[in-house]
Amino acid sequence: MKPATNQLVEHFFRHESANLVAVLTRAFGIRRINLVEDMVQVAMLEAMHAWKQRGVPENPAAWIHRVAKNRILDYLRREKTYEKAITLSGQSIDEQESIVDQWLEEEQLPDSLLRMIFVCCHPSLERKTQIALTLKTLCGFGISEIARGLLLPNETVKKRIQRAKNSLAESNVRIELPSADQLTQRLDVVHDVLYLMFNEGYSTSHGTEPIRDDICEEAARLCYLLCESPFSAPTTKALLALLLFHAARFDARTDEAGTIILLEDQDRSKWDHRLICAAQSWLAKSKSDQPTTFHLEAAIAMQHCIAPSVEETNWDTIVILYSRLLQLRESPIYTLNRAIAVGQAGHTREAMAQLQSLQNHEEMKHYLLLDCALARMYELDGNTAKAIDSYLIALPKAVAPHEKEVLEKKLRKLTE
Amino acid sequence: MPKYMFVYRGGHEDMEHSSPEQMQQVMQMWMDWIQGGVEAGWMVDGGDALKPGGAIVNSDLSITDGPFAESKELVGGYSMVEAPDLAAAIEIAKGSPMPKSGGTVEVRELPNLGKQE
Numbered sequence: 001m002k003p004a005t006n007q008l009v010e011h012f013f014r015h016e017s018a019n020l021v022a023v024l025t026r027a028f029g030i031r032r033i034n035l036v037e038d039m040v041q042v043a044m045l046e047a048m049h050a051w052k053q054r055g056v057p058e059n060p061a062a063w064i065h066r067v068a069k070n071r072i073l074d075y076l077r078r079e080k081t082y083e084k085a086i087t088l089s090g091q092s093i094d095e096q097e098s099i100v101d102q103w104l105e106e107e108q109l110p111d112s113l114l115r116m117i118f119v120c121c122h123p124s125l126e127r128k129t130q131i132a133l134t135l136k137t138l139c140g141f142g143i144s145e146i147a148r149g150l151l152l153p154n155e156t157v158k159k160r161i162q163r164a165k166n167s168l169a170e171s172n173v174r175i176e177l178p179s180a181d182q183l184t185q186r187l188d189v190v191h192d193v194l195y196l197m198f199n200e201g202y203s204t205s206h207g208t209e210p211i212r213d214d215i216c217e218e219a220a221r222l223c224y225l226l227c228e229s230p231f232s233a234p235t236t237k238a239l240l241a242l243l244l245f246h247a248a249r250f251d252a253r254t255d256e257a258g259t260i261i262l263l264e265d266q267d268r269s270k271w272d273h274r275l276i277c278a279a280q281s282w283l284a285k286s287k288s289d290q291p292t293t294f295h296l297e298a299a300i301a302m303q304h305c306i307a308p309s310v311e312e313t314n315w316d317t318i319v320i321l322y323s324r325l326l327q328l329r330e331s332p333i334y335t336l337n338r339a340i341a342v343g344q345a346g347h348t349r350e351a352m353a354q355l356q357s358l359q360n361h362e363e364m365k366h367y368l369l370l371d372c373a374l375a376r377m378y379e380l381d382g383n384t385a386k387a388i389d390s391y392l393i394a395l396p397k398a399v400a401p402h403e404k405e406v407l408e409k410k411l412r413k414l415t416e
Numbered sequence: 417m418p419k420y421m422f423v424y425r426g427g428h429e430d431m432e433h434s435s436p437e438q439m440q441q442v443m444q445m446w447m448d449w450i451q452g453g454v455e456a457g458w459m460v461d462g463g464d465a466l467k468p469g470g471a472i473v474n475s476d477l478s479i480t481d482g483p484f485a486e487s488k489e490l491v492g493g494y495s496m497v498e499a500p501d502l503a504a505a506i507e508i509a510k511g512s513p514m515p516k517s518g519g520t521v522e523v524r525e526l527p528n529l530g531k532q533e
Contacts, residue, residue: 008440
């Protein structure tokens with residue numbers, strides 16, 4: 001075996017393990033998912049040992065697929081449960097094996113992955129569980145990676161995922177695509193899971209672990225997979241556009257030390273214009289008579305992405321888009337963002353009144369960004385003393401160290 | 417220049433619970449180290465890994481099944497390097513991914529067969 005290369009594509013192991021879990025669980029049933037995962041893990045370890053000194057074989061994916069498939073078949077033969085285990089009934093063992101091989105072929109892989117997306121986002125599971133299970137099963141993350149990414153203890157993640165698997169196994173959920181009459185409903189759940197998953201990775205209150213970027217990337221990857229399938233709806237495309245608009249601003253969000261840089265201070269030349277273009281094209285394809293929150297949020301994100309600066313941003317359009325969002329769904333966060341846009345559009349007094357009325361809102365009492373928004377309005381209004389006061393009120397509400405840093409930096413700038 | 421065999425023992429004990437990404441990182445570390453040695457000239461042969469199974473043929477021709485040792489003492493692989501002396505070979509071994517993985521490197525010189533230096 002002559003080593004073809006010393007480099008594998010990024011996240012090769014992660015994605016191959018997800019591909020294998022999807023295909024083999026489809027073949028052997030949800031009840032065997034733990035066995036499948038164990039055998040896939042064994043295959044991954046074997047690959048690592050075999051390749052680390054000799055280099056990667058010419059077709060590394062086929063190598064791993066073969067080993068994983070053989071490990072699980074060996075196991076089932078040993079247990080003499082082979083015939084019962086396989087869900088493809090009425091066919092000879094050879095035929096069954098060749099079906100698994102076909103499912104593992106590149107062009108057929110998306111089919112198994114899509115089925116698995118709908119299983120991980122099964123409506124019988126809680127939202128948090130759906131996210132953890134998706135990260136484990138479809139993204140090939142390890143427990144400790146998920147725990148770090150979601151800021152949870154390892155044990156919690158482990159239990160959550162095991163509970164999910166048990167519950168899916170108990171109801172013997174089939175690894176299949178939803179029927180036509182259920183598709184819209186099931187798709188909505190998947191959209192929500194991908195959106196929340198991305199937010200988990202993107203949220204600035206969670207620090208700057210590199211794994212968080214990976215979570216965002218994975219949410220976008222799965223959304224793309226869905227968009228390219230016959231099951232995608234205009235909403236799916238709007239969601240992908242939204243995720244890509246956000247992802248385009250990743251590298252400009254933090255400095256070398258990992259400190260958060262606010263939108264107004266970001267170097268816009270660092271925004272990924274390739275991603276912005278891709279997002280715009282998905283948004284164009286997402287046209288629908290009934291725009292969803294994803295459509296509107298994507299349109300807002302686009303306004304930011306195409307503006308040369310904060311001042312030159314089309315804030316009037318953003319205000320309109322937030323008003324339409326509020327018609328679709330009441331949310332103090334939308335109200336907050338709308339007020340900021342109103343202020344940025346030049347109506348700072350009006351914005352302040354709206355923000356102040358939000359302060360009575362129970363959900364917003366401890367919301368750091370509300371005080372920050374108010375501070376920003378005083379700043380725009382030229383009232384430095386009041387701005388400093390508001391930032392000082394915000395300061396004790398900051399939980400993560402980098403949030404405190406951003407506020408302290410702001411305060412230093414204002415008191416200079 | 418003298419040749420040395422690096423015999424790798426143990427390491428990777430905790431890899432069973434590693435994530436796929438971590439496995440890929442460990443593998444990449446090895447590949448980069450071997451590649452670097454080949455380019456610098458001291459890596460004669462990256463060698464290979466040894467699978468954990470197998471058997472021992474004893475002097476009375478009886479057979480003992482593997483595994484033969486605790487996993488941390490198990491020989492997991494070997495490489496061949498070239499270095500001016502033992503001290504230099506030891507320095508190379510220190511730079512290998514093995515110590516970082518919790519394993520050991522045994523550095524053994526090969527006899528120089530008849531060649532005068």
